[in-house]
Amino acid sequence: MDDLKMLRDLGAELEHQPPATLARQRDRLPALQGDRPPAARPRRLRVGWPVVGLAAAATVAAVTVPTLVLKAGESVAPTGARPVKVTGALNILVVGTDSQVGTPRFRSGARSDSILLAHLPADRERITFVSLPRDSIVQIPACGATPARKDMINSAFDKGGLACTVKTVETLTDVRIDHAMEFNFQAFKEVVDALGGVEVRLPEPVNNHQAKLTLPAGKSLLDGEKALAYARLRYYGDGSDIQRIKRQVALMQAMLRKARQGLADPVRLRSFLSAATRSVKSDMDLDTMVAVAASARESQPTFLAVPWRPAPGDPRKIVWSQPEASKLFGGLR
Amino acid sequence: MITQPATRGGDADLVSASWTQPEAFAELFDRYSGMLYRYVAKRLGPEPAEDLVGETFLVAFSRRRSYDLAYPDARPWLFGILTKLISRQRRTEAARYRALSRAPVDDHEDSPADRVAAGVSAQAARPALVSALAALPAKDRDVLLLIAWGDLTYEEVAQALGIPVGTVRSRLNRGRRKVRAALGDTNPMVEEA
Numbered sequence: 001m002d003d004l005k006m007l008r009d010l011g012a013e014l015e016h017q018p019p020a021t022l023a024r025q026r027d028r029l030p031a032l033q034g035d036r037p038p039a040a041r042p043r044r045l046r047v048g049w050p051v052v053g054l055a056a057a058a059t060v061a062a063v064t065v066p067t068l069v070l071k072a073g074e075s076v077a078p079t080g081a082r083p084v085k086v087t088g089a090l091n092i093l094v095v096g097t098d099s100q101v102g103t104p105r106f107r108s109g110a111r112s113d114s115i116l117l118a119h120l121p122a123d124r125e126r127i128t129f130v131s132l133p134r135d136s137i138v139q140i141p142a143c144g145a146t147p148a149r150k151d152m153i154n155s156a157f158d159k160g161g162l163a164c165t166v167k168t169v170e171t172l173t174d175v176r177i178d179h180a181m182e183f184n185f186q187a188f189k190e191v192v193d194a195l196g197g198v199e200v201r202l203p204e205p206v207n208n209h210q211a212k213l214t215l216p217a218g219k220s221l222l223d224g225e226k227a228l229a230y231a232r233l234r235y236y237g238d239g240s241d242i243q244r245i246k247r248q249v250a251l252m253q254a255m256l257r258k259a260r261q262g263l264a265d266p267v268r269l270r271s272f273l274s275a276a277t278r279s280v281k282s283d284m285d286l287d288t289m290v291a292v293a294a295s296a297r298e299s300q301p302t303f304l305a306v307p308w309r310p311a312p313g314d315p316r317k318i319v320w321s322q323p324e325a326s327k328l329f330g331g332l333r
Numbered sequence: 334m335i336t337q338p339a340t341r342g343g344d345a346d347l348v349s350a351s352w353t354q355p356e357a358f359a360e361l362f363d364r365y366s367g368m369l370y371r372y373v374a375k376r377l378g379p380e381p382a383e384d385l386v387g388e389t390f391l392v393a394f395s396r397r398r399s400y401d402l403a404y405p406d407a408r409p410w411l412f413g414i415l416t417k418l419i420s421r422q423r424r425t426e427a428a429r430y431r432a433l434s435r436a437p438v439d440d441h442e443d444s445p446a447d448r449v450a451a452g453v454s455a456q457a458a459r460p461a462l463v464s465a466l467a468a469l470p471a472k473d474r475d476v477l478l479l480i481a482w483g484d485l486t487y488e489e490v491a492q493a494l495g496i497p498v499g500t501v502r503s504r505l506n507r508g509r510r511k512v513r514a515a516l517g518d519t520n521p522m523v524e525e526a
Binding site (some may be wrong): 003004006007008010011014015016017018019021022023024025026028029030203 | 355358359362363366367370371374375379382383384386387390391394433435458459462463466477478480481482509512513516
């Protein structure tokens, strides 16, 4: 085999598509700084949530989907015309937020950081997660007192909570959302703790001041607090984002394995769910969750992102590519 | 690549326009930031890539008056700046190759069909390939990767690095020889080629 060809193949394997956020680098050019509002200046992204959220969501959704504690009296079902439920498929909207329950910093309400649509087909063979990037510019329908507008998708949550997010996603995708849940760091920790911790195997020790995490090389059992710190750890190994994502995927798989082994017994599943769900808000009650979780226990997870391109006129935001996005959602009905 | 007259709408026009209207430089960013990102993300990973692309354009902007307008295509110029910036991150790059040579190619769940499609022998050779890259002298690696991953021609590499084309050829040959040697030690497929 040709060595240059092999090098090119390796390059193709290592390729990353430029993220929408790359356009922020444009604003560093001195010529462009004068005529832009300060908000348009590059800012550090809040890193960590999307994949941590994914890990938590995958564990909860694939194993226990329905960790969702019903807040009595709260319904997220939007009013008015909704997409029709046609099949036995189940669609669950998972909103990851950066709210940290009880900390004064986030008292004024949560921002949604990641939005995931989890789709379980009628046969429950697979579970598909479609992430809807929060920078997506979309048409948001009127919710309560807030009029319809074009805005970032996460503003639906900021202004109208879970119910408005469900309504927005339903109008955009024409996919009927059967349940919705809100997830945060606290919930991630509680899921891990409810699992009795999660085991990781480390090639080298961790001694990270910033993350307040010290772990020896080899096997360690992490509790919720440590698992979260480990998942968000930046400066470890080669410090690359790929490696961190791999670490998070491995963590997620360990959580899934543990959950699947430990929760085959319905009694344990139920007690896990009730313990894990204290900080997850949802519209499902415990019985619904147990039923869904039991049916989804063996589903194979797949992760997709909605097809997107940079928004015209504002390359820092994105819009969904059509007809690809509609085609994707068409498959989830 | 001998000098050609700058074509209308060529990069050189943009650069010279930016001498009086600095905003024109943004168009250059829109043209090439994605390409530079892909290149640097392969070498250093996606995390430092965004920042380095931004840095490249900052440096380019500050030097826009010394751009040689005889070259209509600004890619070699930008790649040259980026290469210098990458050379400051040698430790990051080395660590990345170390990690890549250790990490199994797919520790996420691929179907067996995917694995076959990806080419079993290419994957088996990856640790050797990556270690060979890591072991190359930086100058040889720059040339080899500008060609293999940056899709530049010999002439463009020469221009990017400010070296004669003959030197590009000799560095490339030396680099490829070492990569082949490394592959030959572990991969019987190479014998047949």
